Amino acid sequence: xxxxxxxxxxxxxxxxxxxxxxxxxxxxxxxxxxxxxxxxxxxxxxxxxxxxxxxxxxxxxxxxxxxxxxxxxxxxxxxxxxxxxxxxxxxxxxxxxxxxxxxxxxxxxxxxxxxxxxxxxxxxxxxxxxxxxxxxxxxxxxxxxxxxxxxxxxxxxxxxxxxxxxxxxxxxxxxxxxxxxxxxxxxxxxxxxxxxxxxxxxxxxxxxxxxxxxxxxxxxxxxxxxxxxxxxxxxxxxxxxxxxxxxxxxxxxxxxxxxxxxxxxxxxxxxxxxxxxxxxxxxxxxxxxxxxxxxxxxxxxxxxxxxxxxxxxxxxxxxxxxxxxxxxxxxxxxxxxxxxxxxxxxxxxxxxxxxxxxxxxxxxxxxxxxxxxxxxxxxxxxxxxxxxxxxxxxxxxxxxxxxxxxxxxxxxxxxxxxxxxxxxxxxxxxxxxxxxxxxxxxxxxxxxxxxxxxxxxxxxxxxxxxxxxxxxxxxxxxxxxxxxxxxxxxxxxxxxxxxxxxxxxxxxxxxxxxxxxxxxxxxxxxxxxxxxxxxxxxxxxxxxxxxxxxxxxxxxxxxxxxxxxxxxxxxxxxxxxxxxxxxxxxxxxxxxxxxxxxxxxxxxxxxxxxxxxxxxxxxxxxxxxxxxxxxxxxxxxxxxxxxx
Numbered sequence: 243x244x245x246x247x248x249x250x251x252x253x254x255x256x257x258x259x260x261x262x263x264x265x266x267x268x269x270x271x272x273x274x275x276x277x278x279x280x281x282x283x284x285x286x287x288x289x290x291x292x293x294x295x296x297x298x299x300x301x302x303x304x305x306x307x308x309x310x311x312x313x314x315x316x317x318x319x320x321x322x323x324x325x326x327x328x329x330x331x332x333x334x335x336x337x338x339x340x341x342x343x344x345x346x347x348x349x350x351x352x353x354x355x356x357x358x359x360x361x362x363x364x365x366x367x368x369x370x371x372x373x374x375x376x377x378x379x380x381x382x383x384x385x386x387x388x389x390x391x392x393x394x395x396x397x398x399x400x401x402x403x404x405x406x407x408x409x410x411x412x413x414x415x416x417x418x419x420x421x422x423x424x425x426x427x428x429x430x431x432x433x434x435x436x437x438x439x440x441x442x443x444x445x446x447x448x449x450x451x452x453x454x455x456x457x458x459x460x461x462x463x464x465x466x467x468x469x470x471x472x473x474x475x476x477x478x479x480x481x482x483x484x485x486x487x488x489x490x491x492x493x494x495x496x497x498x499x500x501x502x503x504x505x506x507x508x509x510x511x512x513x514x515x516x517x518x519x520x521x522x523x524x525x526x527x528x529x530x531x532x533x534x535x536x537x538x539x540x541x542x543x544x545x546x547x548x549x550x551x552x553x554x555x556x557x558x559x560x561x562x563x564x565x566x567x568x569x570x571x572x573x574x575x576x577x578x579x580x581x582x583x584x585x586x587x588x589x590x591x592x593x594x595x596x597x598x599x600x601x602x603x604x605x606x607x608x609x610x611x612x613x614x615x616x617x618x619x620x621x622x623x624x625x626x627x628x629x630x631x632x633x634x635x636x637x638x639x640x641x642x643x644x645x646x647x648x649x650x651x652x653x654x655x656x657x658x659x660x661x662x663x664x665x666x667x668x669x670x671x672x673x674x675x676x677x678x679x680x681x682x683x684x685x686x687x688x689x690x691x692x693x694x695x696x697x698x699x700x701x702x703x704x705x706x707x708x709x710x711x712x713x714x715x716x717x718x719x720x721x722x723x724x725x726x727x728x729x730x731x732x733x734x735x736x737x738x739x740x741x742x743x744x745x746x747x748x749x750x751x752x753x754x755x756x757x758x759x760x761x762x763x764x765x766x767x768x769x770x771x772x773x774x775x776x777x778x779x780x781x782x783x784x785x786x787x788x789x790x791x792x793x794x795x796x797x798x799x800x801x802x803x804x805x806x807x808x809x810x811x812x813x814x815x816x817x818x819x820x821x822x823x824x825x826x827x828x829x830x831x832x833x834x835x836x837x838x839x840x841x842x843x844x845x846x847x848x849x850x851x852x853x854x855x856x857x858x859x860x861x862x863x864x865x866x867x868x869x870x871x872x873x874x875x876x877x878x879x880x881x882x883x884x885x886x
Contacts, residue, residue: 366382396797637702762788
């Protein structure tokens with residue numbers, strides 16, 4: 243038993259006063275001899291004993307009356323917490339897009355929010371976490387206001403992050419997690435020590451169809467095929483409408499059927515345009531609506547700037563075609579040094595020497611994020627090359643070696659060969675080189691090697707850029723590498739990675755790096771904007787490009803224009819992560835038998851009522867007040883009806 247006002251208990255000391263008074267009233271009688279009343283002796287003793295008993299009973303009732311009144315004012319109660327201590331509850335409410343669906347009682351998020359509003363108490367404090375916000379130690383009224391404003395978001399919070407948040411709060415009396423627990427492995431709960439009440443909210447429908455991804459095949463000069471991969475979860479579906487739009491213009495519409503729990507590719511033949519703002523739309527009544535639209539964009543004006551300095555080489559012109567590259571080939575003496583910093587990739591194609599003026603320009607070019615390929619000349623000036631290597635601090639050329647070697651080893655894990663090979667090929671016809679230069683470069687990464695394990699093509703990180711070194715000349719008198727199938731992916735992918743052209747689409751709430759082929763004045767910035775919102779992403783400005791980094795924003799899917807000054811220069815598309823559409827939910831019942839610190843329920847109302855009941859305060863002051871009244875009545879009855 244606890245007391246709200248324990249100081250009142252000091253008044254119990256005053257109970258000694260009626261005891262003292264009573265003792266004075268019970269002082270001993272004096273004996274007075276009287277000869278003629280001897281026959282009254284027995285009656286006198288009997289009356290005296292009755293009087294003393296009555297006084298003792300009255301004393302007890304008065305002591306009980308006073309004690310009961312004092313205890314009633316002290317306000318005794320039974321409870322697990324002190325009555326003046328406000329209970330602190332932690333509540334996590336999952337407002338991810340997967341909760342934007344119909345449950346047995348309506349929309350999952352709205353139903354959970356309503357249940358919370360109806361069962362929160364103004365006497366408690368709450369720490370309230372969603373995927374987009376965190377409110378620490380707020381009262382019940384503030385929590386209700388936030389619940390009224392809650393919206394769905396594409397952001398997600400992991401169970402580990404929730405546990406860290408609970409740990410940081412330290413003094414929570416109960417921790418309630420309200421979620422569908424989508425794509426969560428039960429193993430994540432193994433190491434959790436916190437007391438958790440899990441309330442699982444699940445969608446009513448167990449079927450869903452979504453657009454998983456999009457890719458493009460080029461058919462002719464004037465057309466290409468857009469392939470939409472559709473993912474079906476649940477039973478087989480037939481005659482599902484699907485359409486493709488360029489911005490808001492309908493281009494094509496068809497229906498398709500898909501087997502149970504299978505994927506299917508739907509192809510659309512589309513005419514080429516200067517820019518294409520694509521949207522694939524499915525019309526299906528299933529678990530989720532947000533995954534029925536998929537956005538992608540093609541920007542025809544994006545081309546990589548490539549400059550080759552040296553003799554003309556046919557293989558470079560065949561690789562760097564006008565549809566994807568702005569390729570320029572110039573002799574050393576005709577090089578316009580002012581154009582160097584406008585390039586994304588420069589190729590030094592078998593120069594005998596590297597002049598000091600070119601060294602200075604290339605040093606600045608590399609520092610500003612440009613990428614460089616160096617192909618040596620069979621009669622190169624080692625001192626001149628080493629002077630350039632020293633200027634950019636990468637190492638040096640050791641010596642020339644005249645020995646015919648086969649090119650046999652490929653680093654299949656290197657980004658240049660990503661998606662190039664279906665498998666690691668070992669039996670193709672090896673190219674060769676009859677002359678090579680041995681080098682000692684810092685932090686080199688071998689891409690292609692000779693049969694003696696020396697490098698044929700290596701990569702070195704220089705400043706913010708990539709430096710590629712071929713150990714051998716590529717002219718046909720010294721090597722047949724230009725006739726090898728490797729020549730195209732090597733040079734093509736080096737150029738493509740020199741400027742990370744915007745992809746068909748990006749994913750929201752994921753780190754994306756996008757390079758925009760533009761030049762900015764000092765203090766100028768790029769913005770991303772759609773019809774409703776605009777924001778300034780993280781960005782790194784180089785001489786001939788701007789690197790954008792997006793992660794926490796944008797939050798919504800759709801088209802976003804890249805704004806320079808006030809003009810749009812490019813369009814980027816974002817989509818919701820595909821794992822938000824997966825109908826894979828944690829079986830919370832399996833946790834109960836293994837995790838003693840976890841309780842599970844499907845009713846938020848029941849969970850909150852159990853917590854309220856567990857921490858309920860049972861007041862006793864009314865009972866003590868009733869006892870005081872009973873004591874008073876007993877005293878009245880004793881005084882009135884107890885005859886002595």
